[in-house]
Amino acid sequence: MGELERLADRMREFAQARDWERFHTPKNLAMALAGEVGELVAEFQWLTPAESSTLDEEATARVRAELGDVTAYLVRLADLLGVDLVRAAHDKLDESERRYDPGLYRGSARKAPPL
Amino acid sequence: MGELERLADRMREFAQARDWERFHTPKNLAMALAGEVGELVAEFQWLTPAESSTLDEEATARVRAELGDVTAYLVRLADLLGVDLVRAAHDKLDESERRYDPGLYRGSARKAPPL
Amino acid sequence: MGELERLADRMREFAQARDWERFHTPKNLAMALAGEVGELVAEFQWLTPAESSTLDEEATARVRAELGDVTAYLVRLADLLGVDLVRAAHDKLDESERRYDPGLYRGSARKAPPL
Amino acid sequence: MGELERLADRMREFAQARDWERFHTPKNLAMALAGEVGELVAEFQWLTPAESSTLDEEATARVRAELGDVTAYLVRLADLLGVDLVRAAHDKLDESERRYDPGLYRGSARKAPPL
Numbered sequence: 001m002g003e004l005e006r007l008a009d010r011m012r013e014f015a016q017a018r019d020w021e022r023f024h025t026p027k028n029l030a031m032a033l034a035g036e037v038g039e040l041v042a043e044f045q046w047l048t049p050a051e052s053s054t055l056d057e058e059a060t061a062r063v064r065a066e067l068g069d070v071t072a073y074l075v076r077l078a079d080l081l082g083v084d085l086v087r088a089a090h091d092k093l094d095e096s097e098r099r100y101d102p103g104l105y106r107g108s109a110r111k112a113p114p115l
Numbered sequence: 116m117g118e119l120e121r122l123a124d125r126m127r128e129f130a131q132a133r134d135w136e137r138f139h140t141p142k143n144l145a146m147a148l149a150g151e152v153g154e155l156v157a158e159f160q161w162l163t164p165a166e167s168s169t170l171d172e173e174a175t176a177r178v179r180a181e182l183g184d185v186t187a188y189l190v191r192l193a194d195l196l197g198v199d200l201v202r203a204a205h206d207k208l209d210e211s212e213r214r215y216d217p218g219l220y221r222g223s224a225r226k227a228p229p230l
Numbered sequence: 231m232g233e234l235e236r237l238a239d240r241m242r243e244f245a246q247a248r249d250w251e252r253f254h255t256p257k258n259l260a261m262a263l264a265g266e267v268g269e270l271v272a273e274f275q276w277l278t279p280a281e282s283s284t285l286d287e288e289a290t291a292r293v294r295a296e297l298g299d300v301t302a303y304l305v306r307l308a309d310l311l312g313v314d315l316v317r318a319a320h321d322k323l324d325e326s327e328r329r330y331d332p333g334l335y336r337g338s339a340r341k342a343p344p345l
Numbered sequence: 346m347g348e349l350e351r352l353a354d355r356m357r358e359f360a361q362a363r364d365w366e367r368f369h370t371p372k373n374l375a376m377a378l379a380g381e382v383g384e385l386v387a388e389f390q391w392l393t394p395a396e397s398s399t400l401d402e403e404a405t406a407r408v409r410a411e412l413g414d415v416t417a418y419l420v421r422l423a424d425l426l427g428v429d430l431v432r433a434a435h436d437k438l439d440e441s442e443r444r445y446d447p448g449l450y451r452g453s454a455r456k457a458p459p460l
Contacts, residue, residue: 002118003201010208017217020228023276026178027159027167027376030152031275033185034379037145037152038268041386044142045261046253046458048394052142053195060196063141067193068203070148074189075204078182080168081175086118088183089190093125102132113135113391138391146257146390149264153383156271160376161343161368164278228276232348233431240438247447250458256408257389257397260382263415267375267382274372282372283425290426293371297423298433300378304419305434308412310398311405316348318413319420323355332362343365 004086008079011072029077036073040066119201123194126187144192151188155181234316238309241302259307266303270296349431353424356417374422381418385411 001009015021043063044052055063078085100113116124130136158178159167170178193200215228231239245251273293274282285293308315330343346354360366388408389397400408423430445458 004118007201007204010205014208014212015228018215018220018228020220023228025164025167026170027162027164028275030156030159030167031271031372031376031379034152034156034376035268035272035275037149038265038271041145041149041261041268042265044145045258045265047142049140049142052140052145055141055196060198063196064198064203065207067189067196067198067200068205068207070189071200071204072207074182074185081170081178081182083175083179083182085182085186086122088179089122089186090125090183092180092183092187093129097129100133105133105135113130113133113138142261143390146261146264146386149261150383150387150390153380153386156376156383157380160373160380234348237431237434240435244438244442245458248445248450248458250450253458255394255397256400257392257394260386260389260397264382264386267379271375271379274375277372279370279372282370282375285371285426290428293426294428294433295437297419297426297428297430298435298437300419301430301434302437304412304415311400311408311412313405313409313412315412315416316352318409319352319416320355320413322410322413322417323359327359330363335363343360343363343368 004075007072007075011076012079015076024076024080026077026080029073029080033070033073033077036066036069040070119190122187122190126191127194130191139191139195141192141195144188144195148185148188148192151181151184155185234305237302237305241306242309245306254306254310256307256310259303259310263300263303263307266296266299270300349420352417352420356421357424360421369421369425371422371425374418374425378415378418378422381411381414385415 015024040063043059043066074085078088130139155178158174158181189200193203245254270293273289273296304315308318360369385408388404388411419430423433
């Protein structure tokens with residue numbers, strides 16, 4: 001069993017044990033994801049790009065906690081919708097690789113990197 | 116190699132091949148994540164909770180694409196910060212399991228489910 | 231002087247008095263806005279649509295505080311970019327009114343309301 | 346009548362004319378706000394802080410459009426909840442001015458500026 005499947009199972013059991021499944025509609029989970037990503041963004045909002053790349057231990061721990069929350073909700077939402085997250089990410093990368101030919105886009109400061 | 120590691124490697128190569136690493140600071144990636152989660156939320160914003168659980172094929176495909184983008188940026192950000200996303204999620208679940216004893220919280224409509 | 235201008239002035243003085251203007255780049259303020267909207271969304275994430283329309287005093291106070299933060303950052307960002315928020319909103323409404331003719335869209339459950 | 350009130354009235358009439366009020370629950374409007382703020386953030390995600398302060402005409406127009414959408418939904422949400430946005434922002438500023446004494450916080454690089 002893949003690591004994401006195991007995490008999805010654990011999220012499901014966590015919700016069932018507390019009779020919280022009715023709160024876990026895709027609509028609500030998308031909101032929970034937005035809330036947690038908001039907390040993640042707040043960790044970086046006043047930092048310079050360079051500072052964001054050199055977080056101290058305390059800041060890294062806080063960011064790690066937010067990333068944990070984001071991942072948990074993302075996996076739970078995908079599980080309810082029957083979406084394979086990694087497959088979906090690879091499919092988007094396939095598109096992006098087709099659309100952004102390295103020969104044309106390499107080093108181009110003008111064209112901002114999409115995914 | 117785990118599936119998330121493979122995805123992280125592919126994201127890294129994608130960025131390197133186009134000389135886009137300088138755009139991928141944690142600050143920028145957190146923003147990209149917020150942008151994609153915004154697109155995901157928009158897919159559900161006018162739906163009722165029940166409609167969000169019964170998406171048709173077209174809507175599911177659109178949501179799947181957004182989930183793919185969210186996953187790609189999340190994995191890229193975690194890779195740059197040296198964070199193991201699944202480990203971080205399990206750690207947050209450990210905390211939540213301790214804090215929300217099923218015996219006390221089961222079926223409780225008053226206490227909304229946090230993570 | 232309009233109420234938004236007065237608020238923008240107060241935000242500017244608040245930042246200047248603490249020598250915090252260098253933190254208030256549009257990039258950072260957009261992130262701060264995302265962080266605060268995340269907190270706002272979190273207030274509603276586990277509520278049913280009906281519950282969200284009938285908040286008790288405590289919940290209304292919390293939501294009001296988040297709306298205050300969102301407004302403050304929105305006004306500050308617009309001030310730095312020289313954007314008239316109300317004018318911009320009216321212009322978007324003009325577009326939407328042209329695009330979504332009431333005769334065609336009234337009561338239509340199929341077409342979700344965009345702005 | 347203040348400019349925000351006039352905008353709120355216009356938003357209300359826009360929704361009523363199309364029979365879209367049932368979509369405008371506070372829960373849904375908070376999501377719509379998150380979606381639009383996500384689009385705003387995406388305009389800045391690959392820019393350096395300096396670039397974000399020197400947007401060209403085209404970029405400014407796009408950002409202005411997103412700010413218009415954000416403002417429209419914010420005003421609509423506040424109207425439904427009976428919240429005076431500007432009053433709420435001033436109240437948060439009162440708190441922040443008390444908490445962050447300029448004498449103590451001026452020029453401090455260590456303490457990131459909260460609101």
